[in-house]
Amino acid sequence: MSTDTQVSNRWSSRYAYVLAATGAAVGLGNIWKFPYIMGENGGGAFVLVYLLCILLIGIPVMMAEVIIGKRGRSTPANAIAHVAAESGRSTHWSLIGTIGVIAGFLILSFYAVIAGWAAAYVFFSGSGEFSAAAANPVTNADVIGALFTELITSVSQLMVWSTLTLIAAIYVISKGVKKGLETAITYLMPALLVLLVGIMLYSAVVGDFAAAFDFMFHVDFSQLTIEGALVALGHAFFTLSLAMGIMMTYGAYLPKGVSIVKTSITIAIADTIVALIAGLAIYPIVFANGLEPSAGPGLLFQSIPLAFGSMPFGDFVGTLFFIMIVFAAFTSVIALLESPTAYLVERQKMSRTKAAVVAGVGIWLLSLCSIYSFAGADWTKLSFGMGGDIFEFLDYLTANILLPLGGIFISIFAGWVMKPNILQEELNLTGTPFAIILILLRFVAPIGILLVFANAVGLL
């Protein structure tokens, strides 16, 4: 990726762009977060609302972001200002970019910690902890659960992992090591998918697949609260890496002649498939072992190791699985660090390396809040608002407030502020298909987000 503000180089191909954007999209959001928030929010109805949010809001907003980035050929705030000026509007719209920078900064502070959990699990699996636990099927789930608790209450261990994650990300971002990443994503993303499908099949055999399928796809709206709908909406943004300027940044490198419509849909479909398969891999194990779907952030880490424990070559497969999760998380970590870094380069005129270090150190300091939250430290417990701890607060603030807010502004900007002919030209669509996207951006996305948001926070 280019190191200066004005974008000079492009992705080497359409394929390279789709891979990089898919790498940013597919991550812990799919494999760690989606399964547990689905469990906390009742299953099927949540999944349906989530899928609708992806289709009707996420995909159009993604197209809008890519268009802004491509048209502006610059970092997010400048790209928005450029497109606003081209449309004869105020360049103050570039403030949308600022929301994204803040959200990216806050998200990475806990994302890096969870990536650290996955890294620790590479070694748990490699050293045979899961198969050892499986030796006694009666205590199996308890032993795996204790392993997890021991990890998340070990502040020093988690600090080591999140520190290493952030240092590696700072290095990659400051050097702009794009080539290596492209190659790695080319092989590791498909490998992750194959492995996930394999684990799903194995879970289906040893676990309770029927219960899992029913839980995920039997729609019962009495199980879904309005807060749950907001979680689904916020997650649609989170999982597609939207409203953080990421897709604008990636769009800025888009070669001419690549279809924004097709690539956006491809990325969204790939992301959705990984999330659904992750759910179908985890839930049969959850139900067969009497675990709680509402177990929260530990769900993945307390369920899937049970499958590895009993699987032939399970220690090996488990090690591979967690290595790939670490990798999928890392491509997202890099995308997340890119947005505050680009902001510092652009606004504070820092060198790229200095900007990456400054952003990285800030994020590292904030990550301590999430680490101590998981460890249960008293000072992380919040007395105001909805209670919970600092991690839960950061998660709520970003996914349920900042991202939907950013989504409203982006859709309004693309639907109403930007000249429609820019939209049409970049989408390269006419007639009904164009009208549909315009209606989604003008009405469905902003009004839908506003209604869900206002209802959930009690304004309506």
Ligand code: PHE
């Ligand atoms: N989309 C990523 C995931 O699902 C998270 C992410 C958000 C990455 C924002 C980059 C930017 O895990």
Ligand code: NA
């Ligand atoms: Na995702």
